[in-house]
Amino acid sequence: MEKVFMKGCEAVAEAAMRAGCRYYAGYPITPQNQVPEYISRKMPKLGGVFMQGESEVASINMIYGAAVGGTRSMITSSSCGLSLMSETIGWLISAELPVVIANFQRGGPGIGDIGPTQQDYFQATKAHSNGGGRMLVMSPGSLQEAIDAVFEAFEKANKYRTPVYIQLDGISGGMMESVMMPDAISDEEVAALKQKAKEEWAVGKMEGRERREIVGGADSGLPLQTLNQKLEAKYLEMEKNEVKYENYLMEDAEYVITAYGIGSRFARAAVNILREEGYKVGMIRPINIYPFPFEAYDAIDYSKVKGILSTEMSIPAQFIHDVQIAVKGRAPVYNYSTSGGVILDAVEIANHAREMMK
Amino acid sequence: MEKTIIMTGIGGQGVKLAGEILCYAACKVDGLQATNYALYGRAKRGGMSDCFVAISDKTITAPVFAKADIVVAFTTETPENPANKLREDTILFMNTPNDVKAEDYGANKFVLFDGQGMADEVQNPKGENMVILGILVGYTNILPEELVLETIFEKLGARHPEFNELNEKAYRYGLEKGKAMLAAE
């Protein structure tokens, strides 16, 4: 562990390589270009492979190609780039390939703007591809959490044989923060991970075993319904094990601000402002946004809590839909959101919370 | 204790670099954390350039903020009026050769200086942002002064060790001026 001051993009890149990532492909798009730039400098020294794809489409398929051989692989992009990757993300889910995908969100719909947003909530949690496939979606609230999430994402990807999605944003990519960077796993561990994949499921040397086939869909031995039932069992397993959230000053809370990812930092600052003024306000922060932490909202004491303010950097608001489903009408849910690179501001959130509390 | 700083200027003035040096220096202090986020206009040079710095002994909450404890205006010509970034207790550092007044910005605490003029005086015309860093550190004592200088050497001297001497002169000149202004209050 070492304390370093790093830019978000570079921290994610460094963490990935320390977590054993030995293949990265990507295509330039603001605001995450420092990821491929950083990895292109360091990956060759680790004996790994960096490739700049001719498009996001090619890049995600390169990831698919590295993953079928059992190489730890990661791809990063931003919003519209993820839209282009959508088809192959479905293939990765269906073919059960353990890769890590990170999205540094910019504006949308369309090319939007390069400003930071949280405009891809539905895309990340509900519809990253056709066919209704799901994957674990992490939403770190700080660069330290982003680094830890990268390590965890590779582990979970391996555990569930699934792509894992890290939902970041333009602020997290561009901002610098002091972080503790974990030590790298050893070359031996990296080799052992690949070897294990080769033994269990990856394609390569066929000696001493039957042929394997990998396809993002029904294969010659597995009808689609059977495959989808198998995948669903995995989603249910994740829903059981991977719920992750934070309660902040919730014990005596009469009002709740709820936010996730980068938005939660401004929400936390707003809670602090309001607490200093004597308001009993707490925060619920989903850390994984799929599976969504419904239990956090079930645990609210609705005899005490009189209102919930959901805040995010997306117009129209998207995260609020899951909040409403979770709250089930037990308290009124209010919205305050920004978009188009307009960054949430703690003072503004506090103002909206005071409105709610009137 | 969380300290927030907004450095505001126009592209090419070294606003971002000054903010980064403060953060790198803060990280050298045990127990301190820092965040830094730069916002630019579309133009690489001459466009808006705001740099948000937060330094704290706890995990930093918001890395971007509309108003801050300290606002450092690298010029009076910023696209957005720095007055918008001030709270009642904000210290506004204003770098300009012109005779502007605290009242022009509604600032209750106001530190006026001519960074370019000072940089010229120490024969380092490109060292304006070093002067500004010096004044900020000298006046607020936000970080140990020698630690900031050490960081300047590290971050700028790595590629251009030949500028270390000039940068030190500009920084120390700012530092003394900052301390003197504080003492004069």
Added chain:
Amino acid sequence: MKTVYKKPECIGNKKPNSYCPGCMHSIVVRLVAEVLEELNVVNSSVMFAGVGCDGNGAFGYLDIDTVISPHGRALAVASAYKRCNPENVVFTYQGDGDLIAIGCAETMHAANRGENVTVIFVNNAQYGMTGGQMAPTTLAGMKTTTTPYGRDPKADGAPMHVCEILDTLDNPTFLARGTCTDPKNIIQTKKYIKQAFQNQLEGKGFSLGEIVSACPSNWGLSPLKSIDFINEKMLPEYPLGIVRDR
């Protein structure tokens, strides 16, 4: 008794092929199987099939590790795999729609990077699996289900010549076009395929064998008439031979 001809060991053990009568995919797959055995690389080969008759028919038919790639992306997938696993023999098996319509970018760029992989490209001038729509390789005037009045080069584009297009790039190593209309051509095509694999084993880089093929089902011709069609119409547009050999 001496065996002079038999089915390659790595073919059709798990699943019969699902190709139509007169389709040349089955011959091409067989040639690939023979070459892999002759080069003694069956166990270390990985096939990256496309989507279309190329992927579907070959799926499970060749008894080697197989990856089906999203439509058009086989060369992006294979490039990354080969870079991470240089010890494996990697080939894509793609049709014309997969390789040069939807996969045009992936093909051009893998060739331009000179990836050390082998490409088996089956050109039957239309989309077979989806029922005979126009492909980039469809001949001028040729009727397909989406060019019911014949392909009009002014409106629908002219036939694309993959070997010649790739020959404009610096990095490809080997580009050759064969067909499977008669034993002589089948033997010649096998030589091209073998060289395309041999090059990979020697680390020489991007090698592509194009095979001008028949689709009797969608052409609406008997297998024999399809061979006439190739000889009379296809080969003048797609001349046989080596386009590049470095």
